[in-house]
Amino acid sequence: MPTYSNLDLVKQCDRFPYPQEEPEAYAQKVAGYYKFHVESCDSVLGFILPATVKELQWPDVWKVDHDRKTVLLRGRTREERDENVATTLAAERERAHFKILSGWRNELYPVYGPDRSILVNIERAASVLFGIVTYGIHMTGYVKTDDGLKIWVPRRAKNKQTYPGMLDNTVGGGIASGETPFETIVREASEEASLPGEYVVKNAKSCGTISYFDIRDERVAPGGEVGLLQPECMYVYDLEVPADFVPRPDDMEAEDFRLLSIPEVQAAMANGEFKTNCALMLLDFFIRHGIVTPEGEKDYIEIVSRLHRKLEFPGA
DSSP states (O other): OOOOOHHHHHHTTOOSOOTTTOHHHHHHHHHHSEEEEETTEEEEEEEEOHHHHHHSOOOTTEEEETTTTEEEEOOSSHHHHHHHHHHHHHHHHHHTOOGGGGGOOSOEEEEEOTTSOEEEEEEGGGHHHHTOOEEEEEEEEEEEETTEEEEEEEEEOTTOSSSTTOBOOSEEEEOOTTOOHHHHHHHHHHHHHOOOHHHHHHHOEEEEEEEEEEEOOTTTSTTSOOSOEEEEEEEEEEEEOOTTOOOOOSSSSEEEEEEEEHHHHHHHHHTTOBOHHHHHHHHHHHHHTTSSOTTTOTTHHHHHHHTBOOOSSOOO
């Protein structure tokens, strides 16, 4: 099995070139993509692969400019733009060309403009086709024992469309349009770990955000599209749970939960057993709790900075 360093774990999830460090590679990447725009907003909202532009059927509510490499969504209001996107994607789902749409969630992700207003909402499963920034929450549930901290770690169900069978964070999920990060954490904690809402509301601690820019590979969804762009921002939470509480998956998205020591978690991370962005959340947890320190980690500064990447697009 592979042995990943902590920096390797970051690099496998934050893979898009940095303009300051790799200007030629960055410029080459960006020049090859189509830029996603919406009517009445000049900002680039995402990067779309040329293959996606070629294969997706664009009705006349879109303007595709192959010379300028732009894809413009028409619609003067958010409601109009939402309807135009929904109609387009419903047809694509029916056509069944893009395998990624087989994971249709009936859940909308927001796309923000420079003033932080929502410009349009896009079906979650289709978000990576447009390369937009997506938002989610992750929470680490831990127990204090005489032997140190231990973390509740679930294993994803083998029939999950993404990262099947891999280890996960205690609780995690996407933030749907109109939902706040804390509302999401309370809902997901109940669905994924049977954590009582009252306990989560009272004890969950907000610990900042993690951001990165990934390029999806075959590990995400075996047999699905690869190379799709996935810039993400995750709101991070900690939750100390009682020693006698055992999380239980309520939505059947996890096989089981195991209470692992920090060395056991670190060994599983080094072996590549964790879903890639979950390893980042755990690294952040280790840094905040003094488990990973400058004295013991030669790449400490780069790791910390890359856990908080400034993304190219407008955000929430």
